[in-house]
Amino acid sequence: MNFVAESLQGSLLVRRRPVSRHAGDRRARTAGLLLAPSVLLLGGFTYVPILRVTLRSLIEQRLNGPARWGFDNFGRLFADPHFATVAGNSIAYAIGTVVPSLVLALGFALALGGNGRLVMVLRTAVALPMLIPLVAAAAIFAFILLPGGGLLDSWLARFGLADANWLGDPSLALPSVILLSVWKNTGYYMLFFLAGLAGIPRELHEAAALDGAGSWTRFRRITLPLLRPTTAFVLPVAVVNAVTQVDHIVLLTQGGPGDSTNLLLYYIYQQAEQNNDGGLAAAATVIGIGFLLALAAASLRAMEQGIYYES
Numbered sequence: 001m002n003f004v005a006e007s008l009q010g011s012l013l014v015r016r017r018p019v020s021r022h023a024g025d026r027r028a029r030t031a032g033l034l035l036a037p038s039v040l041l042l043g044g045f046t047y048v049p050i051l052r053v054t055l056r057s058l059i060e061q062r063l064n065g066p067a068r069w070g071f072d073n074f075g076r077l078f079a080d081p082h083f084a085t086v087a088g089n090s091i092a093y094a095i096g097t098v099v100p101s102l103v104l105a106l107g108f109a110l111a112l113g114g115n116g117r118l119v120m121v122l123r124t125a126v127a128l129p130m131l132i133p134l135v136a137a138a139a140i141f142a143f144i145l146l147p148g149g150g151l152l153d154s155w156l157a158r159f160g161l162a163d164a165n166w167l168g169d170p171s172l173a174l175p176s177v178i179l180l181s182v183w184k185n186t187g188y189y190m191l192f193f194l195a196g197l198a199g200i201p202r203e204l205h206e207a208a209a210l211d212g213a214g215s216w217t218r219f220r221r222i223t224l225p226l227l228r229p230t231t232a233f234v235l236p237v238a239v240v241n242a243v244t245q246v247d248h249i250v251l252l253t254q255g256g257p258g259d260s261t262n263l264l265l266y267y268i269y270q271q272a273e274q275n276n277d278g279g280l281a282a283a284a285t286v287i288g289i290g291f292l293l294a295l296a297a298a299s300l301r302a303m304e305q306g307i308y309y310e311s
Contacts, residue, residue, distance in 0.1 A: 050289060057282035073283040083284065085259045086267040089174060093263055094242040096178040097185070101238060102231075104186045109193035110219075123194075127187035134184065138248035141180045142167075167253055170260040177261050180248055185241060189234050196230030197223070232302035236295050243288060264288050 060072040077083055112123045129137065144151045145166040153163045166176045200223065208218045246265040249255060255262035255270070262270075264284065272281035 053282045053285050053289075056278060057286045060279055073279040074286075077280055077283045077287070080280070082259060082262070083267065086262050086264055089260070089262055090243070090264045093174065093178060093181075094239055096175070097181040097242050098235070098238040100182050101186045101189055102234065104182070105189035105234075106193050106227075108186070108190045109197055110223075112190075113194060113197055123190075126190055129184050129186075130188040132184070134245060134247040135251060137180060137184050138251040141176070141248075142252055145176055168257055170257050173253055173257060173261045177248060177252065180252075181242070181245065185238065189238060192230055192234045192237075193227065196227045200226050228302070232299050236299040239295055240292060243292065 057073050058069055058071070060068045060070060108123075108126050112119050112126065132140075147153065147165040147168065148163055150166075152166070157163070164172060166172050204222050204226075205218050208222060213221070244265060246263060246269070249261055249263055249266050253261040255266050265288075268281045268284050268288075271277045271284065
C-alpha cells in the first residue's frame with residue numbers, strides 16, 4: 001500500500017511539474033510560425049481592402065475635382081432614392097431566401113437522416129444544386145422562366161393558366177430570383193443540419209419517448225435546442241450568401257425592371273463602374289461590411305451561449 005501511495009504521489013508530482021519558460025517560448029514561436037501565413041493572407045486580402053474602402057468612403061471627389069475629407073458620401077448615399085429601394089429589395093431578398101432555405105434544409109435533414117439506399121439517393125438529389133455554379137443555375141432558370149415558351153409556362157398552359165412574364169413583371173421578378181436562390185442553397189444548408197443532427201445523442205430521444213413525449217415535443221424540447229450552435233453558424237452563412245451573390249442578377253434582370261431586383265452588390269457595381277462614382281460605391285460597401293460584421297459578432301455570441309454536449 002505504501003508503495004502504491006508513493007507511486008501515485010510521484011506521478012502527481014510529475015504531472016504538476018510546471019512547464020519551463022523556454023518550452024513555453026518555443027511553443028509560442030511555433031504557433032506564431034504556423035499562424036503567420038494565415039494572418040498574412042487574411043490581412044492582405046481582407047483587412048487591408050476593408051481599410052482602403054473605408055478611407056475611400058471618407059473622400060469626396062467627383063471626376064477631376066479636389067478631394068475633400070468628410071461624410072458627404074454617406075449623406076449622398078442616404079439621400080439617393082435608388083439606395084432606399086435597393087435596401088428594401090436586399091432585406092426582402094434576404095428574408096425571402098434565408099427563412100425558406102433554412103426551414104426546408106432542416107426539414108430535409110430530418111427526413112433524410114437515415115442510411116438507406118433510397119435516402120442516400122434523395123439526399124444527393126437535394127444537395128445536387130449546390131454543385132451547379134450560380135451563373136449556370138441562372139441560365140437554367142432563364143430557360144424555365146422564359147415568357148411564353150419557357151418550361152414553366154408550358155406546364156401552366158396545360159392547366160389552362162395564363163402566361164406570366166416572370167422576370168419582366170416588377171411584382172414577379174424578385175420572387176422569381178428568390179426561388180432560384182432557395183433552390184440553389186437549400187441542399188448546402190441541409191448538410192450542416194445533417195451534421196448537427198448526427199451529434200445529438202439518440203439516448204435523449206429514447207428516454208423522452210419512454211417518458212411519453214411525442215415526436216413534436218421531442219423536436220421542440222430536444223432537437224431544436226441542441227441544434228442552436230448549428231443554426232447560429234448556418235444563419236450568418238445564409239445571410240452572407242444573400243448579400244454577396246449577384247451573378248444571377250447580372251444574367252437574368254440586371255436590377256430591373258425598374259430597380260425591382262436591384263440588390264446592394266449590384267448597386268455598388270453600378271456606382272463604381274457605370275456611374276464612375278467610387279465614393280458612393282465605397283460608402284455603400286462600408287454599410288454592407290458593417291452589417292456583416294454586426295451579424296458575425298451576434299452569431300459568435302449565440303454560438304458561445306449555445307448548448308454543447310458530449311456524444
